[in-house]
Amino acid sequence: MINHRKKVFITGTDTDVGKTVISCAILEYANNLGFKTVGLKPISAGCELTPVGLRNEDALLLQQHASHNLDYDIINPIAYLEPIAPHIAAKKKGEFIDLTLVDTALTKVPDDIDFTVVEGAGGWHLPIDNSHYFSSWVAENKLDVILVVGVKLGCLNHAILSAQAIQHSGANLIGWVANSLAIDIANYDEMIETLTVALPAPLMGKMPYLSLSEDKQEKPANYLDLTSYLAL
Numbered sequence: 001m002i003n004h005r006k007k008v009f010i011t012g013t014d015t016d017v018g019k020t021v022i023s024c025a026i027l028e029y030a031n032n033l034g035f036k037t038v039g040l041k042p043i044s045a046g047c048e049l050t051p052v053g054l055r056n057e058d059a060l061l062l063q064q065h066a067s068h069n070l071d072y073d074i075i076n077p078i079a080y081l082e083p084i085a086p087h088i089a090a091k092k093k094g095e096f097i098d099l100t101l102v103d104t105a106l107t108k109v110p111d112d113i114d115f116t117v118v119e120g121a122g123g124w125h126l127p128i129d130n131s132h133y134f135s136s137w138v139a140e141n142k143l144d145v146i147l148v149v150g151v152k153l154g155c156l157n158h159a160i161l162s163a164q165a166i167q168h169s170g171a172n173l174i175g176w177v178a179n180s181l182a183i184d185i186a187n188y189d190e191m192i193e194t195l196t197v198a199l200p201a202p203l204m205g206k207m208p209y210l211s212l213s214e215d216k217q218e219k220p221a222n223y224l225d226l227t228s229y230l231a232l
Helices: 019-032 057-065 088-093 102-106 134-139 155-168 189-196 227-231
Strands: 006-012 037-040 044-046 048-050 053-055 078-080 117-125 144-151 170-178 201-207
Touching: 006 078, 006 134, 019 037, 019 057, 019 117, 019 144, 019 201, 037 057, 044 088, 048 155, 053 057, 053 078, 053 117, 057 201, 078 088, 088 155, 117 134, 134 227, 144 155, 144 189, 144 227, 155 170, 189 201
Parallel strands: 006 117, 006 144, 037 117, 044 078, 144 170, 170 201
Antiparallel strands: 048 053
16 A cells, blocks of 8 residues: 655755756656656755746756646745855845745645655755754654765765764655766775665665766666655
């Protein structure tokens, strides 16, 4: 029996580790099971100014891969033009990051949506200001967390520290996904083995080096296994 109404937060060991690739793959995976899905990117920095306002590439990809179409302002309620830390972008504009906008966006997700994917920005402790982090919001809202590990030299430390930080925040780390950041990675199998033992949550997939912008026959969702989680 599949449990509906799940909300999962996708974080990463760093910026540019493939959170969007994995988030879109998770949406596809759930779509294939017949779930009604939406994807949110609550906070973004690095947008294009368009005739209809700021648009973030990651948020647009989430919109495209979800089964249910939401207004862009619900998907990405907080957006900044410059590709810098969001709280710095906000400060440069004389603003502050108002998380009530994220709360409001989450309440606008229709009640019949089975599975909501919320993609973070940067790593787990994304600063909201100089003393608060977005991770606290995730924990307070009891979102399950999947950690995307960008597999490269140095990822072992980043992954272990991130997992410890997630647990220390009081959030529910349900699994992790290994995302290859290059075609050939030295000692790949050994690193995966180390993290499988070291991390306190199951490996949910090993993603090869893929690009969502390329027309490929390979389907990223095929490299994931969320069966146990979705059946809970």
